[in-house]
Amino acid sequence: MKAETPRPAGSGFGEAIMVPVRLAMGLVDAPLRWVQRKLGLGGMAAFFLLPNMLIFGIFVLLPFFINFAYSMTGGTALFLDDRTFVGTDQYARLFDCSNYIDPNSCTEDTFWTAVGNTAWFVVLQVTLMILFSLITALILNRELMARSFWRAVFFFPVLLSPVVVGLIWKWILQRQGLLNFALYGFGFEPYTWLNDRNWAFAAAVGVSIWAHMGFYTLILLAGLQAIPKDLYEAAEMDGTRPARAFWRITLPLLMPNLLVVIVLVLIRAVQIFDEVYVLTGGGPGTSTLYLTQYIYETGFATQLRNPGLAAAASILMGMVLVVLTLIQLGLGRSSEKKGSRK
Amino acid sequence: MSRIAAFIFRRKGRNGWHWTDIVTWIWLVGGLLIMFGPAVWLVGSSFKSPAALAEFPPTILPYVTQKATVEGYDKPLDLYDATLPDGRKAVLAEVRRIGVISQMVDPEKPGEIIKVNISQRTPVRTMAFATTNYTEPFTHFDFVRYLWNSVFVTVTATLITLVVNSMAAFALSKYEFRGRTFAMLLILATLMVPLSVIMVPLYSIVSALGLFNNLWGVILPTVATPTGVFILRQYMLTIPDELIDAARMDKASEWQIYWRIVLPLTAPALAVLAIFSVVWRWNDFLWPLIVLSRKELYTLQVGLSIYSGELNVQWHFILAMTVVTMIPVVLVFIFLQRFITTGIAGTGLK
Numbered sequence: 001m002k003a004e005t006p007r008p009a010g011s012g013f014g015e016a017i018m019v020p021v022r023l024a025m026g027l028v029d030a031p032l033r034w035v036q037r038k039l040g041l042g043g044m045a046a047f048f049l050l051p052n053m054l055i056f057g058i059f060v061l062l063p064f065f066i067n068f069a070y071s072m073t074g075g076t077a078l079f080l081d082d083r084t085f086v087g088t089d090q091y092a093r094l095f096d097c098s099n100y101i102d103p104n105s106c107t108e109d110t111f112w113t114a115v116g117n118t119a120w121f122v123v124l125q126v127t128l129m130i131l132f133s134l135i136t137a138l139i140l141n142r143e144l145m146a147r148s149f150w151r152a153v154f155f156f157p158v159l160l161s162p163v164v165v166g167l168i169w170k171w172i173l174q175r176q177g178l179l180n181f182a183l184y185g186f187g188f189e190p191y192t193w194l195n196d197r198n199w200a201f202a203a204a205v206g207v208s209i210w211a212h213m214g215f216y217t218l219i220l221l222a223g224l225q226a227i228p229k230d231l232y233e234a235a236e237m238d239g240t241r242p243a244r245a246f247w248r249i250t251l252p253l254l255m256p257n258l259l260v261v262i263v264l265v266l267i268r269a270v271q272i273f274d275e276v277y278v279l280t281g282g283g284p285g286t287s288t289l290y291l292t293q294y295i296y297e298t299g300f301a302t303q304l305r306n307p308g309l310a311a312a313a314s315i316l317m318g319m320v321l322v323v324l325t326l327i328q329l330g331l332g333r334s335s336e337k338k339g340s341r342k
Numbered sequence: 343m344s345r346i347a348a349f350i351f352r353r354k355g356r357n358g359w360h361w362t363d364i365v366t367w368i369w370l371v372g373g374l375l376i377m378f379g380p381a382v383w384l385v386g387s388s389f390k391s392p393a394a395l396a397e398f399p400p401t402i403l404p405y406v407t408q409k410a411t412v413e414g415y416d417k418p419l420d421l422y423d424a425t426l427p428d429g430r431k432a433v434l435a436e437v438r439r440i441g442v443i444s445q446m447v448d449p450e451k452p453g454e455i456i457k458v459n460i461s462q463r464t465p466v467r468t469m470a471f472a473t474t475n476y477t478e479p480f481t482h483f484d485f486v487r488y489l490w491n492s493v494f495v496t497v498t499a500t501l502i503t504l505v506v507n508s509m510a511a512f513a514l515s516k517y518e519f520r521g522r523t524f525a526m527l528l529i530l531a532t533l534m535v536p537l538s539v540i541m542v543p544l545y546s547i548v549s550a551l552g553l554f555n556n557l558w559g560v561i562l563p564t565v566a567t568p569t570g571v572f573i574l575r576q577y578m579l580t581i582p583d584e585l586i587d588a589a590r591m592d593k594a595s596e597w598q599i600y601w602r603i604v605l606p607l608t609a610p611a612l613a614v615l616a617i618f619s620v621v622w623r624w625n626d627f628l629w630p631l632i633v634l635s636r637k638e639l640y641t642l643q644v645g646l647s648i649y650s651g652e653l654n655v656q657w658h659f660i661l662a663m664t665v666v667t668m669i670p671v672v673l674v675f676i677f678l679q680r681f682i683t684t685g686i687a688g689t690g691l692k
Binding site: 067162274 | 362365378383384398507509517525529533536539540541544545562596625627650651660672679683
């Protein structure tokens with residue numbers, strides 16, 4: 001991106017809006033000149049940084065550190081002062097299982113159900129998401145008529161809110177929904193898909209792919225378009241078969257983008273909540289209950305809420321995410337080092 | 343015509359159809375149906391009456407059964423094209439149905455009950471758009487409140503995001519000071535701390551500040567986004583420092599440099615961040631769900647999810663309101679999609 005010179009102040013409407021803004025900014029200027037005299041240039045830098053740092057500090061860093069203290073306390077009290085210290089009891093409770101493979105043998109059986117569900121969800125969703133977005137990116141990278149239109153088609157659901165996504169699909173998978181209507185044409189009886197444990201799980205995977213695929217397609221497409229065309233021309237002149245060109249040219253050169261996308265998809269998949277919560281509410285039973293919903297319900301929604309337990313579970317999830325993010329940063333660093341392209 | 347077809351189906355310097363061309367077109371057309379189809383179906387359904395929504399198989403366009411007021415009956419009765427036992431055809435109104443026998447009357451002669459087998463009658467239907475799905479929530483429900491809450495949260499959060507993040511980006515790109523790298527790393531590190539990890543303690547902090555059940559409690563935790571600082575800083579780095587030095591020589595204050603020189607030059611990046619922020623805040627769900635427990639404070643997303651989770655879902659209202667909730671984002675998609683796609687391709691951030 002490059003800076004452009006601003007256009008001369010144009011329309012009357014824009015000007016009218018700017019008048020009070022100018023006035024306010026001008027009024028702020030006098031006291032700030034005084035501040036500047038007192039603090040010097042370095043102080044002004046701190047002044048500009050302050051609001052952002054304050055909000056970060058209060059709403060991100062502070063909760064991040066308090067979370068550890070929270071996970072060491074018990075009871076239902078909200079504020080940390082009123083809570084009783086229980087040491088590592090909450091973690092012990094989460095890990096209290098006689099057999100880790102079977103959630104029913106655990107004290108917190110819903111936690112392990114959520115962990116198991118999330119693990120399955122991550123494996124399925126990440127594999128399919130990468131596969132679909134890679135195929136779509138490869139196809140969009142071909143010489144296509146109206147490529148930007150087709151790109152927009154696949155990007156469209158990315159902007160929709162998770163609630164809207166959840167409701168759209170809840171409506172389609174209804175008994176009187178579009179899917180049953182389409183299958184009815186082939187002679188199938190209507191079926192309530194979301195009341196079936198396996199189909200609800202499949203729907204959660206499918207809907208989350210539908211909603212986010214366009215985003216990753218876009219990143220992969222940008223990577224594909226940065227691969228120099230002459231490589232393919234040279235390969236074609238050498239009589240290289242297209243499949244071989246894909247494995248030997250496209251995939252290796254796309255690898256940095258692909259790795260970043262894989263980690264991004266992983267990080268988001270571990271945190272899956274919104275659209276599935278609206279679509280199935282975690283049901284039927286606990287078949288689509290994932291970790292974030294477990295934390296939300298343990299911390300806020302159930303009658304016997306237990307914020308300490310929720311905090312402990314969220315820290316465990318946070319650890320997984322930190323590891324994934326560090327991998328991503330490492331990958332970003334190493335692809336930057338190669339300096340092949342920007 | 344054939345030349346247009348040749349242009350549309352232009353292939354990559356090969357003769358005839360290669361299998362990859364066929365796969366490409368199947369994928370694209372399939373994608374078109376799967377990506378747009380569900381949203382189109384939603385919009386179509388939102389104009390159907392509750393009775394039409396409960397039907398299976400559903401109709402593609404909204405139809406309603408015609409009704410007639412018949413003397414001697416309080417409620418309007420459904421009209422049917424019926425074949426009478428003696429083979430005559432007539433338009434009759436159904437009074438009640440017992441098993442497979444429908445008791446009907448002729449609207450002209452309401453005194454006499456005619457019994458018709460239900461296989462011998464089909465409803466008289468006309469196409470009608472149930473616009474009441476849209477108008478009623480605006481008058482009878484809290485929908486206007488939710489809409490207003492969502493607009494308030496989106497606009498306020500976006501304005502604060504722009505100011506706060508551009509100030510930070512200005513400090514991080516145009517000043518040399520100790521701890522600059524540390525501040526930058528700190529901001530980027532917060533990318534690692536998603537809401538789902540800190541929601542329990544964040545809730546207690548927001549409550550301690552008296553912001554529980556307050557729209558500001560939804561707004562404030564979201565406004566310092568690392569993505570925003572990152573986008574703006576990258577852009578401000580391209581503004582030449584000579585410009586700032588020249589302004590300092592003309593006795594401009596640092597504040598003036600910020601808002602009269604740097605901000606106008608950053609307009610394109612600010613626009614990208616504004617678009618992102620509007621979409622993010624409009625779509626926010628989990629955090630408002632936690633902070634807002636009073637009905638009159640719900641945002642659209644929270645209100646919709648609560649109503650759709652009720653035991654007796656009023657789908658005709660839910661569908662219409664979902665369409666209304668989609669509108670701003672669809673407008674962004676139609677008019678500003680280009681900015682977003684270049685923004686994502688450029689930074690890899692959402």
